[in-house]
Amino acid sequence: MAELTVEETAPAALAPLDVAALKPDFPVLNQEVHGRRLVYLDSAASSQHPRAVLEAMDRYYETTHANVHRGVYALAEEADRLYEDARRSVGRFIGAPDPTTEVIFTKNATESVNLVAASWGRKHLHEGDVVLLTEMEHHANLVPWLMLAEEQGVELRWLGVGDDYRLDLAELEELVTGVKLVACSAMSNVLGTITPFAEIAAVAHRAGALVLADGAQSVPHLPTDVQAMGCDFLVFSGHKMLGPTGIGVLWARRELLEEMPPFLGGGGMIRDVRRDGFTTNELPWKFEAGTPPIAEAVGLGAAVRYLEAIGMDRVRAHEVELTAYAQGALAGRFGEKVTIFGPEGTDGRGGVLSLAFGDVHPHDLAQVLDQSGVCVRAGHHCAKPLMRRLGVNATARASLYLYNDEEDVDALVDALAEADTLFG
Amino acid sequence: MNGLEDLYREIILDHYRSPRNRGELESPPAQRVEGFNPLCGDEVVVYVQVDGDRVTDIRIAGQGCSISQSSASLMSAAVKGKTVAEARDLIRTFKAMMQVHEASLEGDGGEAEAVDPEALGELAALQGVVKFPVRIKCATLSWNTLTQGLDEAEAG
Structure with a gap:
């Protein structure tokens, strides 16, 4: 290559x-x-693609395509290798301590938030439990929580935006009391505001809450280190960071992913299926039901390598x-x-x-x-x-x-x- | 700026800057109907007063782009004082004009209802909108809202 x-x-x-x-x-x-x-001038909505990404995807389709995780023939093994290589590249790009298990490929950041809400949320959030959001969230990080609020009686609290277009952190200590999850953008898609995510995460963790970072805008534009940020969950999309549409990422701490129930059911995410039930596959495949977007993962891998090469x-x-x-x-x-x-x-x-x-x-x-x-x-x-x-x-x-x-x-x-x- | 002058005709800019029949009517007796364009967040509120078979008064509130606002203003001027049947005819004619483009895109332009610009008077100024398909919804927002208002008035 x-x-x-x-x-x-x-x-x-x-x-x-x-x-x-x-x-x-x-x-x-x-x-x-x-x-x-x-x-x-619309890269916040979707970015354009360097040849390296387009060629990686073309090359995959021209030389390699086969379904992943199923074949024993050379072509399928190569597809597998490329798909898992992309996972490692993405993990390295965000400073994931354990990319091979903690990086879940989804459709986009929206699906990643929905995964967390439907899996972690349904298990851990019940009537009266509180999720803290901010006034500057994208609908992707609002509506899944509004759905949980409607479904399970989860209470939502809102951290305000000040006249300086930044989060009103003076309110944070008080608002975070009793909260189970803080779901907050790392960078606003409207204001450009970069939130002090590590600071928010520290306050949240002291109060016993987990934190989800919406990195759809931050990951394409800022150096990202999930450990430095103090993330428990990080979501982002491939198509805003020079990658193709149809691929997104959920990164989460391994302990969280391990105890979370599956999101979508189907092939690939199971260890065994019987007439009376099923057991789930290991991470990360437990959360990747059905044939994944393989070429898109390969394209995203090429995109992060392009960005890394520039720095x-x-x-x-x-x-x-x-x-x-x-x-x-x-x-x-x-x-x-x-x-x-x-x-x-x-x-x-x-x-x-x-x-x-x-x-x-x-x-x-x-x-x-x-x-x-x-x-x-x-x-x-x-x-x-x-x-x-x-x-x-x-x-x-x-x-x-x-x-x-x-x-x-x-x-x-x-x-x-x-x-x-x-x-x- | 080629092409833009088709969209932003002087009549349109005039109605945008000085909208006619801007305001509210007491409801009831007037019908009050809201229309939204979820794509751009534009909203229009149409107040329509129907007495017998006639649109005796109409007011427009809400906010939006030059196309949605001027279209609402032109519409209000065109239907005020008309019978409900005449207003419905006008709505039909206007919407047919807005559909020409979609029909011709599908290669069956011949099936689109022929529109006589004369019948539309000043409204013909909005004809240029069909060259900008994304904006057609802006132009038709108030008209769809008026249709709903007339339906509600007749259902009474």
């Missing part, structure tokens, strides 16, 4: 990212829409720099006409810029920007309780990733100026 190892390609510590050299790795970015260069510290440093540039460019050009719903500066915030622009509705803004080739998302971003807290129905959100550069931000600013002309 022509893939380079991490060691061979690892750059000098924190050398700036050469985006011009990296962009050609992403074929989709090399096109025009409406006669303008495509400027992709997540450098990805983060690049996004900090670009976010600061964008904040300056937007404020410089439009002054008070533009509102950015998110923390000021770049400390504790990622490259997610949720905008209000004068009186122009976000939907109209996104439409006008599209005519300039600029892709942003308009809407509630699956965070309606947060939208209510912000007092808006929708925002227009530009989100940055490693393949974006100052030219992309300039294109955004120029397109906003066109919207200003049209609606001003």
